[in-house]
Amino acid sequence: MMTDLSKLKARLLADPETRAEYEAQAPEFAIARELIAARVRAGLTQDEIARRMHTTQSTIARLESGRTMPSMRTLTRYAEATGSRTVIRLEAEMA
Secondary structure, three states: OHHHHHHHHHHHHOOHHHHHHHHHOHHHHHHHHHHHHHHHHHOOOHHHHHHHHOOOHHHHHHHHHOOOOOOHHHHHHHHHHOOOOOOOOOOOOOO
16 A cells, blocks of 8 residues: 555656655745644544644644644744744755
């Protein structure tokens, strides 16, 4: 199964337009991975995070999907709900 997914991803990313769109989404997916990692570290479900943030589980699912870029306020609220802290870092691009 994993090999099939890897092959499919490689085939899709061979297309320059698809690759460009995929790379454009990288920041959103990186944030989504961080959100999920914080929730898992805290041992919480999406529903528990939602209750702590006074929102819905479906909102948390959308945040963790990587399809949207959350605001700083939302990131901070999510961090607080998971017992984490928000850290922003700008890194120099590798030439």
